[in-house]
Amino acid sequence: MKVVIIFILISSSLFAQNPDSIFIQSIYKLALSRGKAYEDLRSLCKDIGPRLSGSSEAAMSVQWGKKRLELNGFENVVLQEVKVPHWERGTKESGWINSSKGLQKINILALGGSIGTNGLLEAEVVEFKSLVELQKADKTKVKGKIVFINQPMDEQFVNTFKAYGGCYSIRGEGAIEAGKLGAVGVIIRSVALPIDNHPHTGYMHYLDSVPKIPSAAISTSDSEELSKLLKVEKVRFSMELDCRVFPDEQSYNVIAEIKGSEKPNEIITVGGHLDSWDVGEGAHDDGAGIVHSMEALRILKELNYKPKHTLRVVFFMNEENGNKGGIAYAKWSKEKGENHIAAIESDRGGFTPRGFDCDGSFEQIEMLKTMGKKLNEYDLFHFEKGFAGVDIGPLKKSFEKVMLIGFAPDSQRYFDFHHAETDVFESVNKRELELGCAAISSLLYLIDQKM
Amino acid sequence: MKVVIIFILISSSLFAQNPDSIFIQSIYKLALSRGKAYEDLRSLCKDIGPRLSGSSEAAMSVQWGKKRLELNGFENVVLQEVKVPHWERGTKESGWINSSKGLQKINILALGGSIGTNGLLEAEVVEFKSLVELQKADKTKVKGKIVFINQPMDEQFVNTFKAYGGCYSIRGEGAIEAGKLGAVGVIIRSVALPIDNHPHTGYMHYLDSVPKIPSAAISTSDSEELSKLLKVEKVRFSMELDCRVFPDEQSYNVIAEIKGSEKPNEIITVGGHLDSWDVGEGAHDDGAGIVHSMEALRILKELNYKPKHTLRVVFFMNEENGNKGGIAYAKWSKEKGENHIAAIESDRGGFTPRGFDCDGSFEQIEMLKTMGKKLNEYDLFHFEKGFAGVDIGPLKKSFEKVMLIGFAPDSQRYFDFHHAETDVFESVNKRELELGCAAISSLLYLIDQKM
Numbered sequence: 001m002k003v004v005i006i007f008i009l010i011s012s013s014l015f016a017q018n019p020d021s022i023f024i025q026s027i028y029k030l031a032l033s034r035g036k037a038y039e040d041l042r043s044l045c046k047d048i049g050p051r052l053s054g055s056s057e058a059a060m061s062v063q064w065g066k067k068r069l070e071l072n073g074f075e076n077v078v079l080q081e082v083k084v085p086h087w088e089r090g091t092k093e094s095g096w097i098n099s100s101k102g103l104q105k106i107n108i109l110a111l112g113g114s115i116g117t118n119g120l121l122e123a124e125v126v127e128f129k130s131l132v133e134l135q136k137a138d139k140t141k142v143k144g145k146i147v148f149i150n151q152p153m154d155e156q157f158v159n160t161f162k163a164y165g166g167c168y169s170i171r172g173e174g175a176i177e178a179g180k181l182g183a184v185g186v187i188i189r190s191v192a193l194p195i196d197n198h199p200h201t202g203y204m205h206y207l208d209s210v211p212k213i214p215s216a217a218i219s220t221s222d223s224e225e226l227s228k229l230l231k232v233e234k235v236r237f238s239m240e241l242d243c244r245v246f247p248d249e250q251s252y253n254v255i256a257e258i259k260g261s262e263k264p265n266e267i268i269t270v271g272g273h274l275d276s277w278d279v280g281e282g283a284h285d286d287g288a289g290i291v292h293s294m295e296a297l298r299i300l301k302e303l304n305y306k307p308k309h310t311l312r313v314v315f316f317m318n319e320e321n322g323n324k325g326g327i328a329y330a331k332w333s334k335e336k337g338e339n340h341i342a343a344i345e346s347d348r349g350g351f352t353p354r355g356f357d358c359d360g361s362f363e364q365i366e367m368l369k370t371m372g373k374k375l376n377e378y379d380l381f382h383f384e385k386g387f388a389g390v391d392i393g394p395l396k397k398s399f400e401k402v403m404l405i406g407f408a409p410d411s412q413r414y415f416d417f418h419h420a421e422t423d424v425f426e427s428v429n430k431r432e433l434e435l436g437c438a439a440i441s442s443l444l445y446l447i448d449q450k451m
Numbered sequence: 452m453k454v455v456i457i458f459i460l461i462s463s464s465l466f467a468q469n470p471d472s473i474f475i476q477s478i479y480k481l482a483l484s485r486g487k488a489y490e491d492l493r494s495l496c497k498d499i500g501p502r503l504s505g506s507s508e509a510a511m512s513v514q515w516g517k518k519r520l521e522l523n524g525f526e527n528v529v530l531q532e533v534k535v536p537h538w539e540r541g542t543k544e545s546g547w548i549n550s551s552k553g554l555q556k557i558n559i560l561a562l563g564g565s566i567g568t569n570g571l572l573e574a575e576v577v578e579f580k581s582l583v584e585l586q587k588a589d590k591t592k593v594k595g596k597i598v599f600i601n602q603p604m605d606e607q608f609v610n611t612f613k614a615y616g617g618c619y620s621i622r623g624e625g626a627i628e629a630g631k632l633g634a635v636g637v638i639i640r641s642v643a644l645p646i647d648n649h650p651h652t653g654y655m656h657y658l659d660s661v662p663k664i665p666s667a668a669i670s671t672s673d674s675e676e677l678s679k680l681l682k683v684e685k686v687r688f689s690m691e692l693d694c695r696v697f698p699d700e701q702s703y704n705v706i707a708e709i710k711g712s713e714k715p716n717e718i719i720t721v722g723g724h725l726d727s728w729d730v731g732e733g734a735h736d737d738g739a740g741i742v743h744s745m746e747a748l749r750i751l752k753e754l755n756y757k758p759k760h761t762l763r764v765v766f767f768m769n770e771e772n773g774n775k776g777g778i779a780y781a782k783w784s785k786e787k788g789e790n791h792i793a794a795i796e797s798d799r800g801g802f803t804p805r806g807f808d809c810d811g812s813f814e815q816i817e818m819l820k821t822m823g824k825k826l827n828e829y830d831l832f833h834f835e836k837g838f839a840g841v842d843i844g845p846l847k848k849s850f851e852k853v854m855l856i857g858f859a860p861d862s863q864r865y866f867d868f869h870h871a872e873t874d875v876f877e878s879v880n881k882r883e884l885e886l887g888c889a890a891i892s893s894l895l896y897l898i899d900q901k902m
Contacts, residue, residue: 155484431863
């Protein structure tokens, strides 16, 4: 591709120059030419690293967040207390496939919340193609064995979150269903799209009424291999997990705002979550959401925008394994007598923006679609009813009429990195990240103007 | 991000189930679940590698293409003769910044078509911020020096091709303008967006009336560094380039088709270019376009689609430095007495599709927009008047009414890789590539049905 795109150049001069359009253009120009999000993300990923709730890194990330918000000159920077779970992976984490081909050591990641194996755990493997198949299984087939749930994400969905929705429960519920049937452990196929050697972790939970068994993820590639072996022979699996639960820790949401000039008690929140899983650097999940949110407000501030409503940025703690931060924030705001009119969450990665989803009334979705038209020229066309986010979800209980909005970037690469050691700063593209900041900042502006 | 997207799941069931929509859905499902494009691209990148016109690798890529098209069972697989230029980089390629800080060796890439330096070339550096500034310069300021054109791509454009259009001429025309003023060599800032250490090459040319001088690209990072030094002191630059031009070589376009059942003499062509620059692997530029085109036809064939018009895939030779393949193809088709009604080119990388540009009449652009509505549910919204492509461009001269269409994927990452050693297979995402195949295959189907 070597020749100038003459027609594109011509068509670029046709922007409608009304005040909204002029202001949004200035947001985009600032984000793309003097943006700070990429350097902020580098710092969060490299100066802090992965930051699972309850870890020292999570505590450091709270300090990091407070300092960054103060340096940006926002008002009312506060730490809001949140009690969070504290689970640690430990140092021993090994898995072996034991077949007629001999022992094969493979990558394995305990699922967050799992108990350890208390030494080496070894048993025959029994495979299920889905959680439903496991639920229907006969106890005699499962008892004393390690259950292997090999349910792939359905690659035929264009939106990868649909595929995620269709199978992420093997991670959360696998140990319960296998435990009910007397299994001694469970390994799941990583909830991921590419066939590679990286296991993906994530939250799992137990029921008090069901025996607790260790639970881990293996890579998609090893899942394919293990499944092939199981077609022709009995296979045993060995694993050692040293993970354990510690007492809850004191942690914090980190909050700052630009006070509204006309309706300061009406709040528009934008946020992502500060905690991450303990592998990789939490770059897309959800470092991107943190810097999106901070930068969206910083841009408005740098452009000297004086909002009518109070614009608030929240770095939520503990989205990944408890949502304690989201719950605490909604409660706190309600108790303060505030009125939340809207909230935007970014928690689907730092990819090229496609638009926003709205968890709200018919009228709110229509309002979003109308605002969305002003963003078409920035290649944003997706403005639909949809899920908004985990952290802002509890606001709905406190504020019946709040408009909840989820930032929707392109979803194709998210499940390459999600909860895996590959989710590092280098997996985020600078321009894609900056366009996300511009999109969110523009929508904040439009909501503040139109509501 | 851990919770199922319930609303998205609900909204997924609202597809309008007319015949077009059902068929397009089957195209997407096939592309995403049983696609061959990614493995084809791996083979082109790894079994062949970079394939500059006239090189042995370009000759091997012709064999590769012919074999792949035959294995896919297409009709009338032919090689069409094209005489192409043959320029080689040679083995010596070195550059040094010589300042008060001492000698600093930097990465350098001769521009395609440049003469060599015939040993070490050393001179004082004079910087210009744009080609226009150089054109206006006084001869005494330039004579005997190495001209450094440090014009960055404008990062404020959302569509990166606009930024490219605004400055790629420093590469093509830099040596002519500098040569006119008596410079002894020219180095340009790589036409690229990220600030990194990879130089980006590309086509340059000379005029017989102007002294020919060696021409090379340095990285964006080194350009920033050199510019900083030049603000405070005189700096010399040394370089050795061993590149040279050889006699033209015989090469080929590679062509295959699915014959039309109703109007076999009316042709719809889809293509990309088989040649690439000689660094990296030509993965995005334009291996992606090659496998997009082949896969788009293969999908229709596997779905047993019988086209009305003849659908033809063309692997063009020599897009990068001459467009000899594009010119030869248009001439050949005209001479055969065919009628070309439409052509689609993919030459903007293997990224997530956004839509298509149309270089055609008002009616043709309206027709494309109408077809485009059927692709909205696959997140394709960009259907505009625009540049279509270099290879299919000459068809316009042969067939006045041909509708020329350029595939438009997301442009954010293209100029990270374009003409650089980083343009390798690993920089292409499997799903993004497959979605491109599906988008192009769907548009081929719609054009065949509606025209």
